[in-house]
Amino acid sequence: MFSSSTSRNDPRRFTGPDGAYSYHDILTGSTPGPTPQPPKSSMNIRPLFLKTGLLSNAQGSAYVEQGQTKLLCSVFGPREIPRRSDFSLKGVLSVEFRSAPFAHPRHRISSAFEAQPTEKELSLVLEGALQAAVCLHLYPKSQIDVYVRVLEDDGSVLAAAITAAGLALANASIQMFDLVLGASLCRKNDLILVDPTLNEELGASEGCDLDSEGHASLLTIGYQPSLDQLVAYQHEGIITVDQIDQDVELLMKKCKGFLPNVQCCLLESLKIQTKSHRQHE
């Protein structure tokens, strides 16, 4: 029989049998898990592929591929604030960050409609970043919805999501003070991995073991290149303030490094839009 067993707590979708587990769980048991990363700093952001305006329904959208990390962001609005809420002369941003059930290389992410705590937290981080970037005072009584879906997670998702959201907002012709770019790095003492993959990120959190020498940390920033402001900033793991200073500096440099890519992507879609607009006329 096809599993028609809709689980008790979520009758609105089909769920598999209880006690199902990923075969990767056994894989890691039999073979030595992820190949240990060679202790070599990597200072480069993985190849970036950016594209805006590929979804027709959204006011604006962006697709970002950063190495194997793939995500999609769409922007709706400004539209009327749906529920009755307090009058605000400022617009409201609502951000939802979710991962597709198949996004994680090892585990299936429960597709339950209730977001995971980490997803909720990332939504809030993203919201905080975009609130600083969008000219919300120009959108009284309205709401701008930003939805991010991770299609494949291979590390640095928050950074990629920040870049994608910035692109999607610009593509939606929402007024912003500046573009926003995201970048992250993983540090283990003096070993620095810019734009870490999932394995490297996991390595960082495993580096938190007492056995392993030294401290590991993971830092993500959201950066406005021309205003030189940090709109998002999130870090975990042991570090000193001086190291943070260096790392932030480095990441800002990296952001400026791929700024031309972001600009090119937007300009290209502007040119296409202008052309098609003229043809209509």
Add this chain to the structure above:
Amino acid sequence: MATVLVSETEKLYVLHGVQEDLRVDGRARMDVRPIVVETDLVTHTSGSAHLRLANSDILVGVKAELEATTPARPTEGRLEFFVDCSANATPDFEGRGGENLATEISQALARAYQSAHVFDRRQLGVLAGQQCWVLYVDILILECGGNLFDAVSMAVKAALSSTRIPKISVTAVDGGEPELELSDDPFDGAKLDLRSAPILVTLLRIGNFCVVDPTPEEEACASAGVVMGVNVQGHVTMTKKVGSGSFHQRGLIEALKNGTAIGVELNRQLLNKLEEEDLQGYQRPKFGFLS
């Protein structure tokens, strides 16, 4: 953040005050309001603490439960934080109102305690690959008088320091399944090593300056802030931006430096006081919520 309504002129008054290093309640930018802490109040928990920072009132209970280990970390136990922003604290928390704040606080705590260098989860291990202690840290926000991150984290640290993990002896029954035996003596418990445990310090940017321990009115005036986890050794264990504004790199680093200094001092005083309380023994008078 639960925001209170504040008029533009009130904001201006707060802003100028911060500029002059003389805040509305007379404090300097880096001054903290008086804090009162008491541990071991709730008898049905493994550890608990009640902390009052001005009008912020926090109750934390820790429950230790035996559970299966995770395959990734067979020798370690787990810490689970749960924050309840009850509508008691402020009407804004009614319904799902406090949910976002609760997520933010619990995630910040989880991140701050993540590294093994600040909290060694192996002290929660029982039987490698099979059983471990899971500490459920339940945080109840009873009243909301600003600066919740800091107040909660100090209460959590106090509650963890009062936590006793029951002694367990493992007996192997002739080659079969090992058996666990829990000690009968309630006082026969191990204390946790919290020497490196962090607390959270919030710094809010008001105008061009940062303040610590903001009041709700000050929170309403700030555009951006940073929450950081600091332990007594001065290690930064977690940092994140809060609020809707942005930071310049210099401002951020400046804030983090100030925050580290405050965090070290707060940690030191907290540890001292907790030690002092511990020396008073089980028989010390309890004051509870009437103090």
Add this chain to the structure above:
Amino acid sequence: MGSSEMRFVLPGMRICAQEDHYQSGCGTYVLHGYVYASLAGVLQIQPVMKGPISENPSQTSTQDLVSVEVHSPGEQTVIPAVGDVVTAKVMSVNPRFAKLSILCVRESVLVQPFRGLVRKEDVRATEKDRVEMYKSFRPGDVILARVLSLGEASSGYLLTTAENELGVVIARSETAGVKMVPVSWVEMQCPKTYNKEFRKIAKVIPENLADMAVDVKVLNT
């Protein structure tokens, strides 16, 4: 600046210093004395029209003011603002006000409608006391109106039709459901049944919608 070459700008790009005769127009903002772009789009330098639109009334001066603007190509992302003329559909009518659904702002179609409200006293400019809502609007009518204010938190934008050019532009007859033709300031007639119905009618009826349909065909071939 030559108009033949289009200059594209992106949010955050510094356009020029904010000097006496350069003004920050739509799609830009001013920071530390410079004009920055806030939109991804085409840069346009336009002479400032004198009158209420001027953003800086103190500078109604001898100099030729120019406004630095950025326009995004294609559809503009708009929300209703005070003073805008909007196209709205009447959703319900009661003796005190009519509830509307705003569909277009100026020439831009909204992706999703906003709520609006026309109060009895804002229906027309004269004889305000004798306005009867049911003789002015009916559910389903399409009207032109001007935004008065943002309104209250619970209701939508406050609109007015108290101008000759504002009011009902499309209405269907009660019995036959046919598009009616205006016969006076306050009456429309059904071409099928010849029944007359009362409305607050807008003066300029835009080009017959049938003509638009011709455009549609032209565009699609």
Add this chain to the structure above:
Amino acid sequence: MVMPVIQLELAGVDAQERDKFDGGHEMGSNQQLVSPGDLITTDVGFMRGHGTYTKEDGLYASLAGVVQRVNKLISVTPLKTKYQGEIGDVVVGRITEVQQKRWKVNTNSRLDSVLLLSSVNLPGGELRRRSAEDELSMRKYLQEGDLISAEVQNVYHDGSLSLHTRSLKYGKLSQGTLIKVSPSLIKRRKTHFHKLPCGVSVILGNNGFVWVSPTEHEEEGGGSGGFSQNLSQVPTTDRTGIARVRNCILALAQNGVMLWDTTLANAYDACLKYPLTDLLKSDVMREIAFVTRQNLEHQ
């Protein structure tokens, strides 16, 4: 960097010290404290007021508070309560909503109070007619979050209040700070506007909202209908005074001392011997309240 002030105490330390200040309640012997269900009197000659109910054998309290007798009317005034307004009261309130022709004001009452557009003096003088334009630009005068001082004009049947600001002393409040205390702690006086000698003005709203601000100079205001706002920076000396007064008010309120000009002045004098930053400590606060109360008894 100057070492920041941090004061972290265990719960016990504080409670032990308190005992020495307790006992000096200013409740006179003629005041009767009751809790719900307490018998007030079995005398049948009295009339039943607020906070009381009658059973076969007498009059009982339905609230915890102080029994009050006005001629034959017995009522109980609760100790802690939402504000119950009376006509003529001076209140401080915060605008929560801008509606058609009226503002909603939070005055610490059970229901939001109402300030009608027709009950305010608009800029341009009292005789100015209110036009439809004013109605649309109400948010320019008062918007969400703004603070006002006002007088209770009317009490509606549901207990909600209608306010007015048609006097130059009322209107929009400028720079300063708001303190919220229980309305029962505000003593009814002829005036609730006080200029303390230290350059600080205080409005003791009957509703328990207390506004502390720098004293404005006379030449300002007038003709603006109370909408002018002084946006210049408040000098440090005034700021120190305001911080002191603010903390004194909190000290008195936390220790149950009624607030009026005399207690404020006494408390301010008592606080001067402490550095400003100490005024947040609970033992200092108690000391200030204690001294204030003692002075009151001597006078």
Add this chain to the structure above:
Amino acid sequence: MDAQSSVSEFKGIQPLEYFQQHIENGIRVDGRRSLHDFRPVTISQGTISSADGSAVIKQGNSVFVCGIKLELAPPNPNEQNKGFIVANVDLPPLCHSQFKPGPPSEQAQVASKFVKEVLENSGIVKLEDLNIKEGKLSWVVNVDIMCLNHDGNVLDCALKALLMAFTDLTLPEVTLQEDDEAVVETGGKIVVNNEKRSKLTLHSKPIACSMAIFDEKILVDPTEQEEALAESLVTVVLDANSGDLVHFYKPGGSSISRQKMQECTGLAKKQYKTIAKSIDQAGVVTKMDSKQSK
């Protein structure tokens, strides 16, 4: 008012009239020349490397992605020789402004149910093939179909995405050590060889063809707007291998005559081969490219 804005205003204010004028002329709002034309389809397979099988399909402006994640579980006690397929269709808020964050919308539930029924009826995968060891271990095939841009015809797209993801799917070799039965549940004696992966045998090739009925006219492959204005919707599913009717689905709407129904089936029969061919020829595109220009 220039011509373009008046057209878009007309479309916004009187969508029904705008739509009617097109249909009367036998053309479609999105520029298709015939009521029976399909929108162009592009498909890419294996784009999501974190999934065991994946496909992205674009049909006009509708974009769907399907990812398959494999899990292991002991089989159902009543059906010891069978595995599991769990298929869900997700219509997240990102794909259309009508959807809000939260539990699945009714549309998504309906689509999930449709996909499940087609899976059951067509026998595309035999559940017995998903059994590894009778009574001990089976595959759980989690199929998640997610809409990224909803411009109508969810069912056709979802089914195509599912079919292409299934063709892309490979399963790692799993062996069980016979001797110790007790420890199987803990996974102790299961050996997974991730290097050696094999494809799943597909036993049929269900192809859906959706139609909207409007003023007695049948519109094939309706857009979202056409679906919203249509009187009735019909979906016919045929097996491309045998040409048999697998499923007929008509959710609500106004009733249709038997002739109309047969007309629909006839249309589907005429079209399914072309669709099947278009899928086969769609080929593998590695990156998502820009939206189809109109």
